[in-house]
Amino acid sequence: VERLDLKRTIEQEVQSVDPLLSVTTVRSICGGMMFPGDLALKPISVLSGGEKSRVLLGKLLASPCNLLLLDEPTNHLDIYSSEAFMDAVRAFDGTVLLVTHDEQLLREVVTRLIIFDRNQVHFYDGTYDEFLERIGWNDEGGASGPSRTSENKKEQRKEKAKRSNALKQFVKDEQKQVTSLEKSISSLEEEIARQQADLLEGTKTGYSDDMAKLSRELSKNNEKRDQLYHDLERAMELLETKQQQFENQNS
Known part of the structure; x- marks a missing residue:
């Protein structure tokens, strides 16, 4: 990330890879990286x-190439960046050769495997789940036939994947909650600003029943805003905790 030009916007930085890309294509790439619309104009x-x-x-996707070589690409990525990366890999028209220990990434995007297991190298033409089901790792029984221990390990992998998927979905749902609260706060603050301006203007013409009503509404909105900020703080704390759990579980 140190190679990024801090003076550019997101759109400009992606565009810099290939000046011939249309604005529509660049915006589409930015959207795929979770910077839709005007968010692509952030510095x-x-x-x-x-x-x-x-x-x-996004710059990788914009590069005019048909082969990407990636070494542990999801290391140090948060859950949203990992999601964006997997979407990007699925959308890439060329070939992606990657080295990873990330089982979530293996399950989501990989269609062929080169497996290094106990000083041996194997090629498997299929998905990671198919490999686990039909062959498995040597320490889980391998092709010689599954033992009770190997079956237990496979079940543990499946359970881990289920927990990981459930936790990932929870994080995504919680992020939606945070976004919804932020929008509600923004909308309410605009309403409060209008009410304050109306009250200020009303003081110039004298106190009235309408002014008293407006003052009560303003007071209620201030209380509502305080509650929303409280809810947002709790939601963000929960989101951070669950996101850290997800990252630890998949590290």
Whole structure:
């Protein structure tokens, strides 16, 4: 991420890879990296580490190439960046050769495997789940036939995948809740600003029943805003905790 130009916007940084790309194509890539619409106009300098990682992924997609070589690409990515990366890989028209220990990534995007297991190298033409089901790792019984221990390990992998998927869905749902609360707060603050302006204007003409009503509404909106901020703080704390759990589980 240190190679990103902090003076550029997200759109400009992605466009810099290939000046011949149309604005529509660049915006589509930005949207795929979770920067839809005017979010693509945000300057690089204000982005978080995870957001900068998504910009780099967008630049990879914009590159005029048909082969990507990636070494542990999801390391240090947050859940949203990982999701964006997997979407990007699925959308890439060329070939992607990647090295990874990330089982979630293996399950989501990989269609062929080169497996390094106990000083041996194998090629498997199929998905990771198919490999686990039909062959498996040597320490889980392998092709010689599953033992009770190997079956238990396979079941443990399946359970881990289920827990990971459930946790990922929870994080995504919680992010939607955070976004919804932020929008509600923004809308309410605009309403409060209008009411304050109306009250200020009303003081110039004298106190009235309408002014008293407006004052009560303003007071209620201030209380509602305080509650929304409280809810947002709790939601963000929960989101951060669950996101960390997801990242630890898949590290």
